[in-house]
Amino acid sequence: MPDLPVIYVLNGPNLNLLGEREPHIYGRETLSDIEARCVGAAGGEANIVFRQTNHEGVLVDWIQEARTQAQALLINPAAYGHTSVALHDALKALSIPVIELHLSNPATREAFRHRSFVSSAATGVIAGLGARGYALAIQAALDIIRERA
Numbered sequence: 001m002p003d004l005p006v007i008y009v010l011n012g013p014n015l016n017l018l019g020e021r022e023p024h025i026y027g028r029e030t031l032s033d034i035e036a037r038c039v040g041a042a043g044g045e046a047n048i049v050f051r052q053t054n055h056e057g058v059l060v061d062w063i064q065e066a067r068t069q070a071q072a073l074l075i076n077p078a079a080y081g082h083t084s085v086a087l088h089d090a091l092k093a094l095s096i097p098v099i100e101l102h103l104s105n106p107a108t109r110e111a112f113r114h115r116s117f118v119s120s121a122a123t124g125v126i127a128g129l130g131a132r133g134y135a136l137a138i139q140a141a142l143d144i145i146r147e148r149a
């Protein structure tokens with residue numbers, strides 16, 4: 001719909017396997033279920049652009065696209081959050097709010113998940129709340145967009 005704010009929700013590698021992949025950690029909801037949660041949380045107040053890729057450079061392209069096409073960006077960078085200076089740099093070039101998302105809480109997991117290259121480029125972080133974290137992030141993004149308007 002025209003004139004509504006646009007919120008990009010970007011998902012990184014292996015998140016296409018949600019529902020099947022380590023459900024004891026990531027839950028039983030599929031990525032489509034999570035997309036539906038995001039659309040529901042927006043309540044008709046924003047257009048949600050929801051995407052997933054297994055490729056780091058594609059995430060960089062989409063983040064750059066969001067500079068001109070979106071009013072907020074949510075990203076679950078998955079494993080690339082722990083490794084990617086390119087994602088950090090792309091996010092630093094944005095002036096819109098950025099919320100980093102994780103279904104699990106990486107701080108309670110293996111040491112290699114404790115470092116995030118995304119957190120230092122994000123407005124805020126939601127982790128460990130499962131799929132509901134996406135809905136909370138949509139609400140937070142809408143609040144911030146309204147505050148900035």
Ligand code: DQA
Nearest residue numbers: 076078079102103104106113
């Ligand atoms: C994740 C956490 C990351 O450490 C992991 O590599 C993922 C998913 C999460 O949503 O909990 O793939 O981002």
